[in-house]
Amino acid sequence: MNFVEEIIRLFDRSLIISCWKYIFPVLVVAYLIIFLYDKHLYGGKKVKEAAPSEKLDGIEYVGEIDSEGFDPTPVLEEKEHVPFAGATVFLDNDPHKAAFRFYKIVNNRRSVRQFSSRPVDISIVEKCVHAAGTSPSGAHTEPWTFCLVSDTEIKAKIREIVEAEELINYQQRMSKQWTTDLKPLKTNHVKEYLTEAPCLILIFKQTYGLKVDGSKKQHYYNEISTSIATGILLCALQAAGLNSLVTTPLNCGPALRHLLGRPVNEKLLVLLPVGYAAKDCTVPDLQRKPVEDILVKY
Ligand code: IYR
16 A cells, blocks of 8 residues: 555545635635735735845855854954043033033923924934934944934824734733833823824844945844933933933834835834924823932942
8 A cells, every 4th residue: 555545544535625625714814814914014015034144235245154144253343542532511611510401401301292293303303313323332333223204104104003013012912010000101002193293213223233245243232232322312302302202112123124124133122203292292290219219329
């Protein structure tokens, strides 16, 4: 008896055929659901995730690479050292006044969820991003990308992606305690600020970089570095009189990355709506911890 006959003998043929009557329609429906969901997220455009050794951004690597796509041979990039100019104290050359003034600026900052339609001068935001780019980073790798979106249609698409995911987040992914903790902030899956704010800044951490030869470059502490840069950006926006909100849209990273055409080494860290608070904007009456509670002196 040959192999095929043996298989047919083992499984009753008529049983398999009768099962397929049910299995086949289920498979077709499952495929349709996956297809429609994919089309909804990525507009039908299939974007392939590049494997580490694959071509990325049109650069192909020709040398030796390890399984992660990094060149195993250390490369020394020499840096000249120059005399340090020293810290600058503005405000009457008085460091106390300068520190207090900075405190006053940042203490005024509140997370704003209702924005007015008052337009923002993009060149101000650009200057703030310029300031954010002065952030320290692991081995000076500067592992960040700031995507500034003011296009109405792209903002609408971003809102669509975020609201679809946030609905699932609020209903299923976030714990009961989490949604209860958020009740005082009056947040939910509806994100009007994503279309009301004149601009959105999507901040991506670059999990690795690319050298000119196409091999990968280590981006040490890329999340910490990008978070520090984000902090500087928030201060700069506040100093320029702009309002902002830090949002971390859970599960939206890949879809937003595809939408903005960012490469696979970039992962969304935060999304900031930026603009001017609406006239009737309200914020929760929160208190900040006194310095004695957050500072331990030795
Ligand atoms: N990302 C959700 C939930 C959320 C989570 C935290 I932690 C907040 O401080 C605020 C909101 C949202 O944006 O609604």
